[in-house]
Each structure stands twice: as structure tokens, then as C-alpha cells.
Amino acid sequence: EADIYQTPRYLVIGTGKKITLECSQTMGHDKMYWYQQDPGMELHLIHYSYGVNSTEKGDLSSESTVSRIRTEHFPLTLESARPSHTSQYLCASSELGGGKNIQYFGAGTRLSVL
Amino acid sequence: LAKTTQPISMDSYEGQEVNITCSHNNIATNDYITWYQQFPSQGPRFIIQGYKTKVTNEVASLFIPADRKSSTLSLPRVSLSDTAVYYCLVGDWSKAAGNKLTFGGGTRVLVKP
Numbered sequence: 001e002a003d004i005y006q007t008p009r010y011l012v013i014g015t016g017k018k019i020t021l022e023c024s025q026t027m028g029h030d031k032m033y034w035y036q037q038d039p040g041m042e043l044h045l046i047h048y049s050y051g052v053n054s055t056e057k058g059d060l061s062s063e064s065t066v067s068r069i070r071t072e073h074f075p076l077t078l079e080s081a082r083p084s085h086t087s088q089y090l091c092a093s094s095e096l097g098g099g100k101n102i103q104y105f106g107a108g109t110r111l112s113v114l
Numbered sequence: 115l116a117k118t119t120q121p122i123s124m125d126s127y128e129g130q131e132v133n134i135t136c137s138h139n140n141i142a143t144n145d146y147i148t149w150y151q152q153f154p155s156q157g158p159r160f161i162i163q164g165y166k167t168k169v170t171n172e173v174a175s176l177f178i179p180a181d182r183k184s185s186t187l188s189l190p191r192v193s194l195s196d197t198a199v200y201y202c203l204v205g206d207w208s209k210a211a212g213n214k215l216t217f218g219g220g221t222r223v224l225v226k227p
Contacts, residue, residue, distance in 0.1 A: 035217075043158070043217040059216070090157045101205075102148070105157025 003027055006091050006106035013081055014114050021076045021109045023091030032074040033103065034058070034066060035090040043090065049074060081113045118202045123222040132189040134221050136202030139183050144206040147178060147185045152199045152220070161200075162187070189223075197225045 004025040013019060025032065034047040035058075045058030049068040063085070064078050074093075078085055088110045092103040119137040126132045138147070146165055150158035162169055164176040164185070175188040189196055199220040 042219055045216070088155075092157065101146075102160050102163065103158075105159065108155065108157050110155070 004106045012112045025093040029093035033092040138204045150201045
């Protein structure tokens with residue numbers, strides 16, 4: 001099993017609050033990703049990173065921001081949460097290089113903004 | 115990334131073999147074919163990956179014809195716990211610009227008793 005952890009698993013907060021979703025992996029993977037998924041819908045890539053100090057925006061525009069100060073840690077921050085941010089957020093990681101790029105996912109954080 | 119097309123849903127019964135076919139007509143020479151499984155409220159989990167012909171592991175088999183324009187994931191003797199969404203992805207992830215995964219809608223497999 002993959003060693004990638006997300007906290008919290010569930011979060012209910014009020015509008016306007018600042019939140020940080022945590023993601024950590026112990027596999028030493030260089031690449032990390034954040035996806036957003038609404039119930040029963042597709043996954044959409046919102047951020048990714050190739051390594052420390054590298055962050056890129058994904059295919060789906062998001063008001064969230066990410067940072068990569070340490071290899072194992074890739075937190076996602078929302079400065080001012082809104083009800084439209086209600087969704088499931090999934091973090092993943094993979095090795096850098098090679099053509100296979102198998103991604104390992106965390107269990108996700110289900111966010112509800114009231 | 116090559117666009118993929120797979121059925122929206124499939125029903126099966128316990129003990130049967132389930133075959134899910136994915137079309138990827140625009141697959142490029144360096145592209146790999148990867149399948150993921152996702153249970154409700156969980157992240158996707160890697161099942162199998164292949165480039166050509168047949169690949170088998172303890173969970174599934176992947177059949178890829180010579181033209182590589184489609185692939186079939188085969189789940190032998192499914193159980194109720196195999197009820198999930200199955201995603202087919204195609205891409206050359208050796209390129210920096212291609213190091214992303216694009217998930218389509220997937221195929222919802224329902225295994226009935």
C-alpha cells in the first residue's frame with residue numbers, strides 16, 4: 001500500500017475561513033498532485049509539483065494555492081473558503097522520470113463550506 | 115494526452131468475468147495505458163499498466179491489440195467488493211509536459227449478488 005496521508009479526512013467550515021489541507025508522503029516521490037472531485041464526477045487536476053520549490057497550475061482553475069518546501073509535504077491552502085469550494089480534494093504522488101508515472105493517491109479530504 | 119472513451123456503466127454478477135474496453139484512437143508511440151480503480155470516498159488505486167500485447171497481475175489482465183487503439187481490462191471472477199469506478203488513462207509521462215493524468219468519466223461497474 002502507498003504511504004500517502006491526507007488530513008483532515010472531513011472538514012466543515014464557515015464561509016471566509018482560511019484552511020489548509022495537508023498531504024504527506026513517505027515514499028520519497030518527487031512529483032505530487034492535487035485533484036478536485038465532486039461526488040460522482042470526474043477528477044480534475046488543480047495543482048502539481050515536480051519537486052521542492054516547484055508548483056504548477058493544473059487543468060482546472062482553482063482559487064487555492066500550494067507550496068512545496070519539503071519533498072514529502074504538499075499542502076493546499078484556501079485563503080477565504082466559499083460554498084463553491086465544497087468538494088473532495090485528493091492528493092497523489094509519483095516518481096519523477098520514466099514513462100510509467102504510476103500515481104499513488106491519499107484517501108482524500110471532503111470539504112464542506114457553509 | 116490521448117483522449118479515451120469507455121462505457122459509462124456495466125453491470126455484472128458475482129463470479130463472472132468483467133471486460134471493460136477503452137478506445138484511444140490517437141494513442142502516440144510513447145504512450146502507456148494505465149487503469150485505476152476508485153471506490154466511493156477514496157482516492158483512485160493503480161490496477162495495471164501496459165504498452166502492448168497482454169499484461170497480467172494478481173488483480174487483472176490487460177489486453178492491448180497490435181494497433182494499440184484500444185485496450186481491454188479484464189477482471190476475473192468478480193465479487194461484490196469489485197463494485198467501483200474504473201478509469202482508463204493513456205499518456206507519455208516521460209515528458210515534462212505530459213506528467214499529468216487526465217481522468218475521464220470512468221466506467222461504473224456494479225457487481226450484483
